[in-house]
Amino acid sequence: MLEDHWYILGAGAIGSLFACQFERANIHSTLLVRLDQSTQVNLSHVEKTSRSIDVTFLDGSEHNFSIQTLPSTQSSITRSKRSLTTLPIQQLILTTKAHQSQAAIDNIRSLLAEKAIIVVMQNGMGVAQQLQAQLPQCSIFVATTTEGAHRPTASSLIHAGAGETWIGYLPSNSQKDYCTESITAQSIAEQWQRTTLSIHYDHNIIQRLWTKLAINCAINPLTVKYQCNNGALLKNPEALQLMEKVCQELQQIMTARGIHTSSNLFTIVKQVAKNTHSNISSMLQDNRNHRPTEIHFINGYIVNEGKALGIPTPVNQALALEITRNDIPK
Ligand code: KPL
Numbered sequence: 357m358l359e360d361h362w363y364i365l366g367a368g369a370i371g372s373l374f375a376c377q378f379e380r381a382n383i384h385s386t387l388l389v390r391l392d393q394s395t396q397v398n399l400s401h402v403e404k405t406s407r408s409i410d411v412t413f414l415d416g417s418e419h420n421f422s423i424q425t426l427p428s429t430q431s432s433i434t435r436s437k438r439s440l441t442t443l444p445i446q447q448l449i450l451t452t453k454a455h456q457s458q459a460a461i462d463n464i465r466s467l468l469a470e471k472a473i474i475v476v477m478q479n480g481m482g483v484a485q486q487l488q489a490q491l492p493q494c495s496i497f498v499a500t501t502t503e504g505a506h507r508p509t510a511s512s513l514i515h516a517g518a519g520e521t522w523i524g525y526l527p528s529n530s531q532k533d534y535c536t537e538s539i540t541a542q543s544i545a546e547q548w549q550r551t552t553l554s555i556h557y558d559h560n561i562i563q564r565l566w567t568k569l570a571i572n573c574a575i576n577p578l579t580v581k582y583q584c585n586n587g588a589l590l591k592n593p594e595a596l597q598l599m600e601k602v603c604q605e606l607q608q609i610m611t612a613r614g615i616h617t618s619s620n621l622f623t624i625v626k627q628v629a630k631n632t633h634s635n636i637s638s639m640l641q642d643n644r645n646h647r648p649t650e651i652h653f654i655n656g657y658i659v660n661e662g663k664a665l666g667i668p669t670p671v672n673q674a675l676a677l678e679i680t681r682n683d684i685p686k
Pocket of ligand 1: 502638
C-alpha cells in the first residue's frame with residue numbers, strides 16, 4: 357500500500373515539476389534541497405520550511421505553489437525529525453543529476469526506511485543499478501521522462517514541453533519477487549496518474565531507459581554545440597546529420613545488448629525534439645549556468661559500452677570530448 361507522501365531528492369526542473377504536480381493532485385511531497393556551504397552555515401538551526409514556486413504551465417497559465425522543503429543534509433533533517441511525521445523516508449524519488457546521486461543518497465542514507473521505495477528518475481545510466489547493490493532491502497524502481505521543463509530562476513519553473521513518464525521495476529540479482537515489485541510499480545504509476553502529467557507503467561522499462569538514453573545522446577550535446585533549444589536542431593542540417601549518426605551508433609550498441617525499440621531511433625529523437633521544441637535541454641541549462649554536465653553518464657556511457665563491445669562510436673566520442681573540454685570540473 358503506497359503512502360500519499362513522497363520525498364524528492366533533487367530540486368532541479370524535473371524534481372520541482374513533480375513536486376508542483378503532486379501538490380495540485382493532493383499527493384504530498386517534501387523537496388530535499390541542497391544548500392551551498394555559506395547557506396548551510398547561516399541555516400545551522402534550519403527547520404522544515406517551504407519554497408514558493410511560480411509555475412508556467414503548458415497552456416500558458418500561471419500558478420504559485422508552496423512546496424515543503426528540507427535541506428538535504430542528514431543533520432538538518434534529523435533536527436526537523438520531531439516535527440516530521442513522515443520519517444523515516446518510506447518513499448523517495450531521486451531526481452538529482454547522475455553525478456550527484458551518490459553523495460546525495462549518502463547524506464540521507466540513515467533516514468531511509470529499511471525497505472524504502474526509491475524511484476530513480478534522472479538522465480543517464482548506471483545509478484539505479486548501483487543503488488540496487490548498495491541497498492538490497494530497498495525496492496528500486498526507475499522512471500524515465502521526456503517532460504521538458506526549466507527553471508529560469510530558483511523560484512520559477514516553466515513547463516515547456518509535454519512529454520511522457522514511464523515507470524517500471526528494474527530486475528536485479530536480489531531475492532526480490534518480480535511480480536510483487538511490478539505490482540508496486542503499477543501502483544506508483546496509478547497514483548502519479550492523478551497529476552496532469554502523462555504517466556504509464558512499463559513492464560520492460562530497460563528498453564525505455566535505453567531509448568531515453570538515445571534521446572539524451574542525440575539531443576543534449578547538440579543543443580550545447582549549437583547553443584539552441586531542442587526544436588532548432590531540426591532546422592539545422594548539420595545538427596540533423598550528427599543526430600542521425602549518434603542514433604545509428606546507439607542502435608548498434610543496443611542491438612548488441614539485446615535491446616530492441618519499436619521504431620527507428622532517429623524518428624523517435626526527432627519527434628521528442630519537436631514535442632519539446634522550445635525547451636532548453638538540461639545539458640544546455642547546465643552549460644549556461646556553469647554547472648558540470650551529465651555528459652559522462654550519457655554519451656560517455658555509450659563510448660564505454662562501445663569499447664566493451666568492440667563497436668566504434670566516433671560521433672558519440674567526439675561529442676563527449678567536445679562537451680567535456682568545455683565542462684566545469686565536478
Ligand atoms: O531529457 C531531456 C533533457 O533536456 O535532458 C529532453 C527530453 C531532451 C528534453 O529537453
